[in-house]
Amino acid sequence: MLSQLKTVAAQLKQEFEVYRLVLKHPETPMVAKFFLGLAIGYVLMPFDLIPDFIPLIGQLDDLVIVPLLVYIAIKIIPDGLVSECRELIKREKTNE
Numbered sequence: 837m838l839s840q841l842k843t844v845a846a847q848l849k850q851e852f853e854v855y856r857l858v859l860k861h862p863e864t865p866m867v868a869k870f871f872l873g874l875a876i877g878y879v880l881m882p883f884d885l886i887p888d889f890i891p892l893i894g895q896l897d898d899l900v901i902v903p904l905l906v907y908i909a910i911k912i913i914p915d916g917l918v919s920e921c922r923e924l925i926k927r928e929k930t931n932e
Contacts, residue, residue: 871909
């Protein structure tokens with residue numbers, strides 16, 4: 837169980853690094869940058885649009901809105917660009 841959590845955490849960290857590079861890349865469409873920025877802003881917002889004390893719906897908004905925004909952004913970004921950033925991260929890790 838602990839090893840699975842470590843694996844998932846490492847994968848999440850790598851994905852964050854990939855999307856950080858995607859955000860900085862000059863070929864990334866502005867609309868995609870907007871949606872990724874919105875997702876990050878929503879996660880960092882000190883309050884929720886739907887308060888967490890509302891049963892079920894309060895917790896689900898975070899689990900639905902953020903992935904939806906990221907999904908929209910990913911669909912807008914050219915596939916080759918994400919692959920290029922993933923390869924760059926892999927090369928950086930092998931050089932360490």
